[in-house]
Amino acid sequence: MTRLFNEPADFADEMIAGFVAAASRWVQAAPGGVVRSTRAPEPTVSLVVGGGSGHYPAFGGLVGPGLAHGAAMGNLFASPSGTQVYNVAKRTEQGRGILLSYGNYAGDVLHFGQAQDRLRAEGHDVRTVLVTDDIWSAPADQIEKRRGIAGDLVVFKVAGAAAEAGHDLDAVEELARRANARTRSFGVAFSGCTLPGADEPLFTVPEGRMAVGLGIHGEPGIDETDIPTANELAEMFVEKLLTELPEGVTVAGSRVVPLLNGLGSVKYEEMFVVFKRVSELLGEAGVTVVEPEVGELCTSFDMAGVSLTLFWLDEQLEELWSAPADSSGFRKGSVAPQLVAEKVDAEEEAEAIAVASEESRALAATVLAALDAVVDVVDANAEELGRIDRIAGDGDHGIGMQRGSHAGRDAARGVVAAGAGAQTTLNRAAEAWSDRAGGTSGAIWAEILRSLGAELGDESAADAATVARGVVAASDAVMAFGKAKPGDKTMVDAIVPFAETLAAEVASGAETVAAWTTAAAASEDAADKTADLTAKLGRARSHGDKSQGTPDPGAISFALIVAAVLPVLAAS
Amino acid sequence: MTRLFNEPADFADEMIAGFVAAASRWVQAAPGGVVRSTRAPEPTVSLVVGGGSGHYPAFGGLVGPGLAHGAAMGNLFASPSGTQVYNVAKRTEQGRGILLSYGNYAGDVLHFGQAQDRLRAEGHDVRTVLVTDDIWSAPADQIEKRRGIAGDLVVFKVAGAAAEAGHDLDAVEELARRANARTRSFGVAFSGCTLPGADEPLFTVPEGRMAVGLGIHGEPGIDETDIPTANELAEMFVEKLLTELPEGVTVAGSRVVPLLNGLGSVKYEEMFVVFKRVSELLGEAGVTVVEPEVGELCTSFDMAGVSLTLFWLDEQLEELWSAPADSSGFRKGSVAPQLVAEKVDAEEEAEAIAVASEESRALAATVLAALDAVVDVVDANAEELGRIDRIAGDGDHGIGMQRGSHAGRDAARGVVAAGAGAQTTLNRAAEAWSDRAGGTSGAIWAEILRSLGAELGDESAADAATVARGVVAASDAVMAFGKAKPGDKTMVDAIVPFAETLAAEVASGAETVAAWTTAAAASEDAADKTADLTAKLGRARSHGDKSQGTPDPGAISFALIVAAVLPVLAAS
Incomplete structure (x- = not known):
């Protein structure tokens, strides 16, 4: 009208x-x-x-x-x-x-x-x-x-x-x-x-x-x-x-x-x-x-x-x-003398898959299973994540996570079938995830997968200490990347307690699954508490942020994902 | 969306x-x-x-x-x-x-x-x-x-x-x-x-x-x-x-x-x-x-x-x-060599007002009073006219008639105050009406006023025969202009019976007011009957005309106007 x-x-x-x-x-x-x-x-x-x-x-x-x-x-x-x-x-x-x-x-x-x-x-x-x-x-x-x-x-x-x-x-x-x-x-x-x-x-x-x-x-x-x-x-x-x-x-x-x-x-x-x-x-x-x-x-x-x-x-x-x-x-008509440009290469070059050990190829299969679990939990919660995101943001968190996790899983499936190890699998998943998801969450999840991959490598199986180091590296990378700290009402609020708890549990002798269970619970707790942060940050007052009382969608999806991966770790 | x-x-x-x-x-x-x-x-x-x-x-x-x-x-x-x-x-x-x-x-x-x-x-x-x-x-x-x-x-x-x-x-x-x-x-x-x-x-x-x-x-x-x-x-x-x-x-x-x-x-x-x-x-x-x-x-x-x-x-x-x-x-930037154009004359030239007789100036006052009555009846019915027009057309008939009649009346008021006779008054009203109203109805009403003015002139008072000749001329002009004939579901369906009845009544000796009363009734009747024409014309079937059962807005506004003018004629 x-x-x-x-x-x-x-x-x-x-x-x-x-x-x-x-x-x-x-x-x-x-x-x-x-x-x-x-x-x-x-x-x-x-x-x-x-x-x-x-x-x-x-x-x-x-x-x-x-x-x-x-x-x-x-x-x-x-x-x-x-x-x-x-x-x-x-x-x-x-x-x-x-x-x-x-x-x-x-x-x-x-x-x-x-x-x-x-x-x-x-x-x-x-x-x-x-x-x-x-x-x-x-x-x-x-x-x-x-x-x-x-x-x-x-x-x-x-x-x-x-x-x-x-x-x-x-x-x-x-x-x-x-x-x-x-x-x-x-x-x-x-x-x-x-x-x-x-x-x-x-x-x-x-x-x-x-x-x-x-x-x-x-x-x-x-x-x-x-x-x-x-x-x-x-x-x-x-x-x-x-x-x-x-x-x-x-x-x-x-x-x-x-x-x-x-x-x-x-x-x-x-x-x-x-x-x-x-x-x-x-x-x-x-x-x-x-x-x-x-x-x-x-x-x-x-x-x-x-x-x-x-x-x-x-x-x-x-x-x-x-x-x-x-x-x-x-x-109509050109205003400045221009020549016809050469046709650019419209295809990306396919990268060769690095040689991997038998152990790392087995680990890559677990990574793929974990990514399947990620896809399932994101699909199941996409609508709710979109709803939360719509309150303060542009409402695309659910759909972005879906696009990213599907693309990441699909890329991983392709290279795992071709014999890739854990790091190559995580790197390819990272690239596809950020490429398809776009947005901040796509970039951040790519950082997480890449950091984890860098620790796991393409050579050996992973013990609890390696996994914990990978998660801590991921947490550090996310903080550095987004320039956010705990309390800013971002995904950092969920990943930092997860990484810290996991590292502490492993340091005191816990096995991967047990440590992950405790860390996932800490992460869930922290994600829920992001609902209380808007008022503390003074955002509602100064910029009309209407998300008071609503948790951060990135923190929530992180907590959901680490919980969803648990059964895969337990089964592997 | x-x-x-x-x-x-x-x-x-x-x-x-x-x-x-x-x-x-x-x-x-x-x-x-x-x-x-x-x-x-x-x-x-x-x-x-x-x-x-x-x-x-x-x-x-x-x-x-x-x-x-x-x-x-x-x-x-x-x-x-x-x-x-x-x-x-x-x-x-x-x-x-x-x-x-x-x-x-x-x-x-x-x-x-x-x-x-x-x-x-x-x-x-x-x-x-x-x-x-x-x-x-x-x-x-x-x-x-x-x-x-x-x-x-x-x-x-x-x-x-x-x-x-x-x-x-x-x-x-x-x-x-x-x-x-x-x-x-x-x-x-x-x-x-x-x-x-x-x-x-x-x-x-x-x-x-x-x-x-x-x-x-x-x-x-x-x-x-x-x-x-x-x-x-x-x-x-x-x-x-x-x-x-x-x-x-x-x-x-x-x-x-x-x-x-x-x-x-x-x-x-x-x-x-x-x-x-x-x-x-x-x-x-x-x-x-x-x-x-x-x-x-x-x-x-x-x-x-x-x-x-x-x-x-x-x-x-x-x-x-x-x-x-x-x-x-x-x-940005021009694609062809162009020069700066000279500034065009943004004003229209004011036309001189023709000299008029005392009788015609008195008649012009009646014309102005009639236009006041037109404005009132159009204002009172604008919404309904718009509603009828919206069913088959673009819904602007009411608002167009308002713009036109107001502009016509205002122009008439100006020249009557400056001593214009009946024809000059009607001509200026016609021009302003069509200029402001735009659309078909604006052009048609300008034709009506002009035809009437040509018969009345700037010299003499008007007897019943002169008025009747003016109305018949207007009716002919409208038919010629819009290339419509009775039965086409246009304003012609209301103006033709009006003109024919008026001429017949005057020919058989009736005075202006009596003849106009009979003619206005005939016009109203005919306007109402335009509601039945869509099906006969086969329009509903062939072009999706949804106006079946709805009268033509131009015919209705014509009938309303000739009825509204009657008290002015009676008082003059």
Whole structure:
């Protein structure tokens, strides 16, 4: 929903004023919208676009070199008036004629039409190209009734580049018309936007459902389905658009620009996941993908929706699509001379496995069994760890521990099967753990496994003293690494008492299993007590830490893990 | 929330693959992230950035000429591992050293630190500059503990430009450090994002409230307030940031780059409204705004939040900020030679008011009274008109009619006071109505008022026959304009019976008020009957029109208006 506004009635005017303040490198204010603040060295045909506001970068954000010369900016989702269009167009005119281009909506057609009449009456040569890319807005035999959505950008880009290249109005018009004829879009939505000051969203889609073919102002779609996976959505898009071909186009061998457009709150990462599959499917169909765009090209405030546009190129259109353009909302072309880089090595080198003794290979099997136990206990507690972490942090501790422990165990399994000793097994597990888990906990667990491995080596079996030395080394490494000390409410609060207790027990003659049992209990105790530390640290007061009364998730997962490993030690 | 994904565990990998497919003009895949697909003509210092994923364009979207050479891309909101950072950095190295730069988070510090150690052990010169712009994440006397948010971009941009300019590693490091020292940010949030596959958002903010100082992963803020107006938020941002000055900076006379960053679903139009006030406030404080940015620079999926960053320039930093850069997510610098355009005339010319007869001036007063009645009836019914319109359309009919009728009445009031006759009054009202209302209804009402005005003229009083001719002309104009005929479920369904009945009544000798009464009743009847038209038109079946059983909002508002005008006619 729209949250930030002053008087709702002033929203559009204030928005335009703020846009001009932000984008003065590209635009200046004109009555009714904006025109360029730059000009080309020679006069060109002038391209005037526009429509309702709420679709940024459409339409003011598309004014600049290689794109539009002016944009008439209407009120929210409402066409600019004929007077607005006239006032903007008039100020862009350079003696070579004007092309008006905009999405095919009744209000826009009426008002741009009024402006065209008025400009023609004054003797200007004015043409109009309507954008009609939305395949769901009318049947294929009534293309002229279709509305324009993200395909606007394609038509504007081609027309703008053609004007910049010095073409006359006939040519610019023909190219824009051709670009529109070769552009098709398919949109879906999950929720509607709420206009400034409105009580309700423009439309709603039931939870878990997706509206198919919905327009950018919430105009009705044609169907509703369950929300598909990213791959299924890509397949739905591409399958349909490959049957909705412009005249004269065959799929295989064609060159196409895909535009994956986010309407507002379907975000970039999701779109990249969808685009991965879109690009694979186009490749499989024999289509060459040319300079694609994935981003927010034509929005609808924070509507949750996404559309795919396919622009079927010919040679001349490809040249115009690739030509430089520079506006606040869309740019193309390199600004500095650059060479093509060599392809980097995308694979990591496989490392050889060090030779290990029979004893160390047996120990490695125990390490692997212990890692299996770690995976099990982390899986069983991942949700709870996430919950604790969410109170003060980013809530990813559970999922990070899962990714790390699984990757570590899997790496260990691979090298144990290939005959690795304990140290090599722990090192490989450490690397995989930190590599997959990311985050602090991944790095710390890698330190623990590596420190332990350094003591165990690849040569001999381990006695209680060796294990204790390894654990103490791990504890020291964790403290050094994270620069934390006991009482800071981190994992250090659990590992230090564990290491100290283990070392003391072993020093006084205890066997590994007995010493580990006592140490694990001390660790659990200490982890639980981290719940009391927030207030002592004064964090709640000074930084709004809401975790008072909640233990540290890293300390808890450490205590859980050392307890879970106990049966493996007992069995070995 | 995140809706589009396949296996949540695969999300980050698939996202990176899709990003590489979409952005191959700038990047190529490397183990652990991306590196440039282009290279500068001469070797430069290499800038490696990175962090968790979910912040696009940070971090992969900031790789390209004039910006970073590589980005290590961690899992969602999780630091990349040391191995990832190492693998990316290693592939960017050009023999002139490496600068690692990233936001100050524990996990990133650990992993980039590991990579730095490993690279140094191999003999590379490696430096690190942490970004610490978030003023709420630690007190001013512990700046080194602050985390990095949108200020990342400032530091990367300066370092990237410095590298591109050929500076050595010492200089690049110093400039990056200086840029960080002169950058401060302040963020707020209204709602948290939900990670792919998660059941709950990372955090929530109560409805109608705003969290102050919140981090980009939902790290705790320092306060919570009611959602302010756009202007109040701008004031909160600027007031605080003007007291959080970098060492050696004085406000008045300074040059500053403001970055207004949207976290995901606070959209562009809202940000422009906020930015309008930000830029005014900075101006009032004596600060010169230099090349600002308003957009999505560092996101957190679809978190609803916004931050303001101020980057206090010195001469050298300004040059580096303005230098060309070209990445998929951030670009600067013009791609084509352009000249500065002349300032266009931002005012419309005031038109002179035509001389009018005494009779026509009296008639104009009646027109104004009628417009007052229109405003009242529209205001009283705006909500209901919006509701009806929302069923099949974009829901703006009520608000559009309000804007139009108010503007039309106000314009009429102005010219009536200045002595205008009926036609001039109606023409000015028409222009203002369509100018402010936008949309189809604005254009149509302007046609109605203009047609009526053309019959009434500025010379004489109006008899019943003149009024009837004016209404018939209006009806014809509306049909011609919208290319609609009776039965199409548009306003035509109400205006045609109104005009026909009025003309017939007047022709058979009725006076204006009596004829208007009968015609208004016919219009109301016909407007109500538009509720039955959807099924007849077959729209519900073919295009998912959900308005079956709902009347056309334009027909309803027409019928309401002609009924509301009746008492004015009776009184005149």
